[in-house]
Amino acid sequence: MVSALLLIALPLAAAFLLGLISNRHIAYALTLAAMAAGAAVSGWWVWQLGWAGAVPVDILTAGTAPPFAINLRMGLAESVLALTITLTGLLAAIYLKDTLLAIGQRAMAVVMIAVMAYCGIVLTRDLFNLFVFFELAAIATAGLILLSDDALALGAGFKYLVVSQIISALLLVGIIFAYHGTGNLNIDGMAAVTMGRVGGSLAIAFFLIFIAIVAELKPFPANGWALDIYESAHPAFSALFSAAAGTATLYAADKLLAIGGPAFLPMTTGIGVLTFLAGNILALPQHNDRRLLGYSSIAQIGLVLAIVGQRDILGSAYWFVAFGILVSHAIAKAGLYFLSGMVVERGLTAWAALRARPPLIFAFATFIALLTGLPPFPSFYAKWELAHALAANGRLTLLAVILFGALVEAAYLFRWFGYAIKRAVPEQKLACAPAKGLPTLVVLIAGWALAWLWGRFSGQTNLLMGLPLLFALAFLVTDRLPAWVNNTLAIAGLVAWFALTWQAYDPLRMIFAVIMLLGGAVVLLASYHVHGKRPGFYPSAMLMYAGMAQLLLAGNSFDFFAAWEVLTVGSYFLILRGKDSEPHALSYIVFSLGGAFLILAGFALAANGAPVMPLGGLARVPAAVAPWVFVLLAIGFMTKTAAIGLHIWLPGAHAEAETDVSPMVSGILLKAGLYGLVVVLLTMGRQRLGGIDLTHVLLWIAALTALLGNLMAIFQEDSKRLLAYSSIGQMGYAQFGLAMMNHLGWLMALMFVINHYVYKSMLFLAVGGVAKRTGTREMYRMGGLITLMPLSFISVLIGIIAMSGVPPLSGFGGRWIFYNALLTSDYRLPMILVFFSGPIAFLYLFRLIHTIFLGQLKDEHRRVKEAPFWLMVPQMIYVVILIAVAVVPGMALRRVDEYMTRLLPANGLTWDGFRITSDYGYWDPMAIMIIVAVIFATLFLWLLFLNRKAQWVKQFNIAYSAERPFRPETTHFAWNFFAPYRKALGFLVQPLATAFWDTVTGSLHAGADFARKLYTGNGQTYALQFLGFVLAAYLLSLGV
């Protein structure tokens, strides 16, 4: 039995001994040995208490029992905290190697004592002992601040000492009056006397003690001094300060609440959540990386404080949730500060230097994921449990505020990541050293190890054991291999996964599975066109596919949500790879995470107290709550399908993505959103909120999306943007079919899912191939490419025929089903809108083919070749598929139709050989194909006959009426092709949604800029703010 007292005695003895050792290297080795021993002791205790079944132990001193002597306690919580603190200390000491060797033994002693003090705060059960350890920590902090060479650190240290003087005065007054009131200095002894309730002057005394401890946690607005420390101190110390000090102080606050009782919980939550929100919002305008991390640290500690304040409703999940977020924060902050020590300049954009070493980028991404609460990390599980507990107890405002704060945090973190990936590499190289790399590596491994551990201890699936996710992560290892090797592995993996799981899907899911898995494999064929290596492409892409694979297999809300976030993150990394995609990728991830948080809220609300809910359980949600769940889930899924109002991220994201990525995100990823809507509508059906039928609202939104999406597409000059807006419109179409809630509507939507995948992928690949060869994406710069790129022309031709619904291809069948569906439903006006969107779609499709392939060939394009072979292969496959589906639609649809009959029995189709009959008529694709072929052949032959007498005119036989246009595009027919339509209908496509979202983010930034002026830099002002904070808290809790 190793006594936990060694955690105090050993570092102290070592620190005192250092004065006797003259050789700095020996002293440093002793320091590391002492800290490693401390970590070993803590680790031993974690092992004993967590696995070997030992019981918590009280360590007495002076051979006397408490409360007459001081005692320490070592329980599971204490051991985990001590391990966190000692490990962080050890890593920081390693990181500080050069600095410590330069300054000498005294600095090493200060580091050891700081760590010892934090451990003491965690272990002690005596109030005055707590005060002594706090003062020790404060003095050690003031000393360690000076480890940096920065002269600014002096000011920060003095400001810190000023505030800590006030804190200690309040703490002492509180302690002595509490002693007078309870006759006790032991925390457990005091709790026994007060029995969870304090009144009168004892309440004031306790308030003083509590607020002093909370002040150490740097609450808003009394935290100006902390930010200065974070900005100017040595990064290893900031890591220690953020991870270890915050951890210890939080536990002290938790211990104290046993004395004050539940009456103090609301104040704790209030301070915590205000700090979380303010810290994150004020981080938005920051440019200094360490100051940004300081704001983020303050915010995260505030979040854990809020969780401490919710301990009454969290029950047995309290430690899991609190530690989940706390250790995620500790690891992430330590890691990010360690990384910041390697970057020489202090601007956020200087982190682009990390690209010199790809493992550091991976580390950066891991740390951001830890902070944002993305799967598979502990903070994800913790966030899930927290959301469910809050929803179950009706604390919805709190949940909303926390999720909003988390979204803001994700926004600035991912914006920073975008800088690192896309900005120019600064001239200053990275300042790497083994002493810096080792701690970062350890922290990184710890993050992933804890992800596995938290998965094991949650009641849910362990996400790190899921095969698709592991497969995707394996690509990190194979990243160094040539692209074609990775590509083959990826395709094989997708096909193999489908083969393994195809029996698990009902016909509805089978459609999505075929598109996501097999369809993904086909699209990946196009990726063979890239030669050499593609660092980062395959892990990102496979992460997205892993998410989609697990989405389809998800049977309960947790698996669904985890898969949803995985595919969001994977697609973000993928989209970020495009050349100009930095702002668009950010917009994408913010909207997606916003939608994901809404989905989380919806699931939490629906779970009705349980920690997880089978997806079918959505049908059994209590009627009072069901409409809200529906709204939350629907909006969440609509951010992924880019419904109108939530669509502004899509055009940029899809257009700027790489050639082979656009089909993946536009053809496949959007279907995930549709899948979500399918799940919601199937289980929840029609919901009414305030007398309005929500599916009716969905219908209207869908109709508007279809109309406006298609309308915006016709005015685009950029071919990929045109296709992107087209996707918005087509998604509106599909959503309309789903929202009609009748058999044929659903059938059409599902048929649409397949069709849209095929022709959108095809078109994106074709357009991408053309853009590759001609060097531009703008349609007015192209023209006449039909002769040089005939295969691309054919694929685009087939594509637009299919898409526009012209017979004989599959789009026509879809139209037919759609009109049948309309006739069986009751909605007139939305129907008309959708009806109009059809011809409008045809407009831009026509523009696409006409301006690119027909017309006159430009000079610079006279020598272009056909698109790369591997880009053409999938397109040709799609052509064959389209024709096959056109002739025999029953191949895909028959099973689905039968399945739909089970769910929505009315108005089904009858299948009879090649003929399909509905209530209103019949459709015979074979006959149509033959008829159309005959008509076409006839006209074609007649055209050829007439053409014999045609006269060839040279390309440049054009008169300019004596004016030379200096913007040649204005005379090109393809530029501003639909000008008359713009005059007539342009008012419908004003960028209102963009303006709205710009206003939202702009006001957040403006608010943050204004509020941060609070931190004037004057230490006295900070002291005044602190005093004001104490008094405000006192006034607000007077009702306590």
Added chain:
Amino acid sequence: MAQISLATGFLLILIGFYGALTQRNLMRMIVGFTIADSGVNLVIVAIGYMHGRTAPIIDSTLPAGEAPARIIDPVPQALVLTAIVIGVGVTALMLAYAYKLYQAKRTLDISTFTELKW
């Protein structure tokens, strides 16, 4: 009796803080904090007083058996010992900081140390 000491202690705390929060010279701020620390220590000691009792030392005038009935509370005295020493430690630290700040900027005015802000 104890009330007077207590009141004095609180007054010293308030005066000390007022000085520390309004004086711009670093040395005066440190003096203000020293006054406040003295005030806190006075409050602690005042709490332990009990009317009509004597110091907690067993000697010829106070046999061990009579101790519980005749001594004042010894705990605040022990606490204040620690508090005084800690106060000294922090004061020494603040003085060293003030010296370095003066060296760096040739002024002791706290409102000039505002390079880090916002």
Added chain:
Amino acid sequence: MVRRFAALLLILALGAVFLPLFLAYHPDTSLNPTALYYAERTAQDLGAANIVTAIVVTYRGLDTLGEVTVLFLSAAIVGLVLARDRLTPRPHTRVPAGELLTTGSRLLAPLIMLLGVYIFSNGHLTPGGGFQGGAVIASGVLLLLLADPERRFGHRIIGFIESLSGVAYVLIGLAGLYYAGGFLDNRILPTGQVGQLFSAGAIPLIYSLIGLKVGSEFSSILADLSETEEL
């Protein structure tokens, strides 16, 4: 102006928070359970005559260890901060101190040190103890520093005393863990008879070590601060 007003307002509000505490305070009429325990049991369990000493060194020994560490830290950091500016010894340009001051300080300094040693070695019997004794010793050092500002103290020897006494203190504490009831239990040495010099177990030993440590740390701080002066 605004600042003064705001500070005044906040201070008055703080006073308003303190007021209920002040008004509700009544001195106890009898000892609370904790104090009662100490009053009854100190003499027979620990053998110390000075109850406050017994509390400081043994019952709440961990606090004292922390307090000693606080001083150690402060001295170390002050040394760190100022040591980089230790001025090179300048030639003696000052007018030497007068006969009265020189002789007086040479006479008084040892007496002051002796008083300090007396205080900390009798900590378990009379008022005072390690901290008080150490402070007195440091005041002797201060007298010497003020009388002769150019005198330099050996930082090495001060550091040596500091470290050695610190290590010894922790070792005694650990010895208490293994040979007596717990960490910093003073019963590793016989408690003897109350009122004798060699009683109260390890308390005189610990307090002596603390006295030396505190004395050397205070002296080191004072020496560092005085050496920054430009003569």
